Amino acid sequence: MVFESLSEKLQNALGKLKSKGKLSEKDVDVAMREVRLALLEADVNFTVVKDFIKKVKERAIGNEVMKSLTPGQQVIKIVNDELTSLMGRTEVKINFSSTPPTVILMSGLQGAGKTTTTGKLANNFKKQGKRPLLVACDVYRPAAIKQLEVVGERVGVPVFSMGNKHNPVDIAKAAMEHAKKHANDVVIIDTAGRLHIDEELMDEIENIHKAVNPDEILLVLDAMTGQDAVNVAKSFDERLSITGVILTKLDGDARGGAALSIRAVTDKPIKFVGMGEKLDELEPFHPDRMASRILGMGDVLSFIEKAQANIDADKAMELEKKIRTSQFTFEDFLDQLEQMKNLGPLDQILGMIPGMNAKALKGLDVNEKDIGRIEAIIKSMTKKERQTPEIIDSSRRKRIASGSGTTIPEVNKLLKQFKETKKMMKKFTEMEKTMKKKGKFG
Ligand code: GDP
Numbered sequence: 232m233v234f235e236s237l238s239e240k241l242q243n244a245l246g247k248l249k250s251k252g253k254l255s256e257k258d259v260d261v262a263m264r265e266v267r268l269a270l271l272e273a274d275v276n277f278t279v280v281k282d283f284i285k286k287v288k289e290r291a292i293g294n295e296v297m298k299s300l301t302p303g304q305q306v307i308k309i310v311n312d313e314l315t316s317l318m319g320r321t322e323v324k325i326n327f328s329s330t331p332p333t334v335i336l337m338s339g340l341q342g343a344g345k346t347t348t349t350g351k352l353a354n355n356f357k358k359q360g361k362r363p364l365l366v367a368c369d370v371y372r373p374a375a376i377k378q379l380e381v382v383g384e385r386v387g388v389p390v391f392s393m394g395n396k397h398n399p400v401d402i403a404k405a406a407m408e409h410a411k412k413h414a415n416d417v418v419i420i421d422t423a424g425r426l427h428i429d430e431e432l433m434d435e436i437e438n439i440h441k442a443v444n445p446d447e448i449l450l451v452l453d454a455m456t457g458q459d460a461v462n463v464a465k466s467f468d469e470r471l472s473i474t475g476v477i478l479t480k481l482d483g484d485a486r487g488g489a490a491l492s493i494r495a496v497t498d499k500p501i502k503f504v505g506m507g508e509k510l511d512e513l514e515p516f517h518p519d520r521m522a523s524r525i526l527g528m529g530d531v532l533s534f535i536e537k538a539q540a541n542i543d544a545d546k547a548m549e550l551e552k553k554i555r556t557s558q559f560t561f562e563d564f565l566d567q568l569e570q571m572k573n574l575g576p577l578d579q580i581l582g583m584i585p586g587m588n589a590k591a592l593k594g595l596d597v598n599e600k601d602i603g604r605i606e607a608i609i610k611s612m613t614k615k616e617r618q619t620p621e622i623i624d625s626s627r628r629k630r631i632a633s634g635s636g637t638t639i640p641e642v643n644k645l646l647k648q649f650k651e652t653k654k655m656m657k658k659f660t661e662m663e664k665t666m667k668k669k670g671k672f673g
Contacts, residue, residue, distance in 0.1 A: 234487035234525055240269035242527045245310060248303035259291050259306065266310065274457035274488025279317065279495045287313050311522050317491055318518035323475065323500035328446045331416040332364075332407070336443070338436055338471065339451035340463060341424035344479035344505055346375065348451050349421045350382030351505065351513035352477075356417050357388055364415035366406040367392040368399040368439065369423040379421050386510050389415075399423070403439045420445070428463065433470045440471065447474045449502065452493070454478045454485035461492045468497045479505030482512070490521065559653060561617035565609045568602060607635035608645050620646060 244265035251258060263284050270280045287309055290296070296305045327333045335352070339345040353363040365383045367390060369375035376392050383390035391406040403420055410418045422439060425432045440448065450473045452460040460478075467473055476493055481504045493501060501516040553559045609617065611634035616623050623631070623646060632639045 233481055233521075234273065234485065234490070236484075237269055237273040237487040238525050238527060240272070241266060241310070241525060244269060245303075245307050245526070248306050251303055254297055254302040254306070256292055256297075259288065262306070263288055263291075270491070273486040273491070276458060276461060276488070276492035276496055279492050282495070283313055283317060307526065311526055311528065314491070314522035314525065315519045317495055318516075318521060319494040319500045320518055322515055322517045323502055324515070325502065326446050326474065327417075332410045332418045333416065333447070334407070334443050334445040335417065335419045335447040335449060336436065336440060336445040337419060337421050337449055337451060338467060338473070339424055340428070340453075341426050343424070343451045343453045345424050345451040346378050346382060346421060347508065347510070348477050348479060348503075348505055348513065349379065349419055350386055350388075350510050352503070353383065353388040353417075353419055354386040354510050355513055357386060361417050362413075362415050363388050363417040363419055364406065364410045364413070365390045366403060366418060366420040368402050368420050370395040370397070370399055370402070371423050375421075375423070382510065389413075399435055400438050400442045403443050407443055418443075428466050433467075436471055449473065449475050449477055450499075451477050451479060452489060454480050454487075454489045454504075455483055457486060457488040458492070460489040461496050464493050464497045464499070468499055473497075473499055475500050475502040477501070477503045477505065477513075478516070482506045487525070494518075559656065561609050561612060561620060561649065562614075564649065565606065565617070568606055568609075572602070604635070604637055604641065605645060608632075608637055608642055611635040620649060 244262050248254060248258060248262050266287070267280055267284050270283065271277070275283075287306075290309045290313075291306045296302055296309070299305050325333075325335070337345055337349050337352075349365060353365055356363045365379055365388055367376040367379045369379075373395055376395065380390045380392065391402075391409050393402045393405065399422065406418060406420070409415075420439065420443070422436050423432060436448075448471055450464060450467050452464060454460065456463075464473070464476060476497075476499055478490055478493070478501050481490070490501065490504075493499070501518075503513050504516050506512040506514055553563055608631060611631045612620075612623070616627065616631075628639050628642050628646075632642045635642075
């Protein structure tokens with residue numbers, strides 16, 4: 232889950248306010264002390280924390296809040312609002328040029344995830360119907376060119392490379408000609424990464440910049456490096472005037488400091504976040520949704536978007552029909568599991584649902600392994616068994632358990648759960664019908 236520890240601590244501090252009918256200034260003070268500590272422990276920039284707490288306190292101790300019927304809720308709303316504002320309020324999209332190709336210069340330190348992210352961006356643009364071209368300008372490490380080529384191949388996007396015998400400025404210029412000739416409407420230039428910021432590196436990117444006049448200079452930063460990432464952002468921005476940041480590795484145990492400080496420190500937006508190593512694990516950054524996620528209020532919009540992109544609409548319709556007519560079988564169930572897996576790691580998905588806060592997630596015993604076992608059980612059933620589970624007697628149960636490498640009690644449990652789910656679906660459908668008759672529904 233994103234920023235798990237920060238999320239848990241903030242929810243703890245604010246949860247105490249929620250249960251109080253009336254708030255005193257002291258209550259707010261105590262809660263804010265905890266919030267301050269949580270933010271500092273998450274490695275949020277010290278000045279940013281100070282300003283943040285000051286703003287929240289000023290608003291929270293105002294008369295309307297303290298006198299309102301739900302002061303605790305109001306304070307949480309203020310924290311949510313100020314967190315959102317800290318991260319820049321709304322999504323800032325890629326600035327596509329009105330005269331293609333749009334040119335994007337990728338920069339960042341080695342290991343931040345620049346090459347991977349370059350591939351993810353190309354993948355994302357391709358899905359939007361664009362024709363991206365990747366350009367290999369990291370001529371110092373032969374492995375870097377190869378890596379970009381591999382990434383390009385995986386997402387089905389061409390890579391322009393001239394090996395490592397030419398200088399990056401010439402390569403970038405030649406790539407622009409190539410893009411124009413081949414109608415590529417987005418050119419993404421992968422530049423050299425270094426272990427540390429050095430003058431040579433900056434000079435080089437600056438020279439490429441002069442040669443191709445990019446629409447975007449994106450800086451890729453590793454969220455796990457906390458305040459170091461913020462310092463890198465500051466240095467790059469001072470020298471190159473970046474147009475945005477892509478923060479990677481938010482799926483790991485990053486503490487949150489970078490995400491919460493970058494905008495305030497550099498005034499440059501985070502445009503995307505990396506949520507995993509796979510090339511489709513890049514999400515647009517929505518400050519409001521991120522704030523809600525951190526506060527355990529869920530991120531329903533991102534969840535729906537993810538579902539829409541990954542779930543087959545026709546299949547969903549068909550499934551709904553089956554549920555309504557009680558024809559739902561184990562085969563449909565298996566299908567559902569497959570689709571759910573397409574959405575990504577389970578804890579990330581659940582973390583987007585309101586109420587699934589850090590605590591709830593810990594208490595909930597769902598994991599990928601359980602789902603794998605359920606899948607194995609269903610896959611060990613014959614087609615007929617999947618369609619009419621009633622025929623699964625004890626000898627069949629024994630066979631299914633040994634075929635799937637599970638136990639008979641596990642098979643029993645799944646069969647029982649399935650039966651109950653079906654019963655519940657039937658009840659719901661009947662209830663809906665009655666309501667409709669009475670004119671109360673739909
Ligand atoms: P570069 O040196 O900046 O080009 O970095 P790479 O693209 O080679 O990435 C360095 C490592 O970070 C690789 O192992 C990537 O798979 C990994 N990585 C990149 N982005 C993410 C992300 O969003 N999440 C996770 N978990 N790993 C990532």
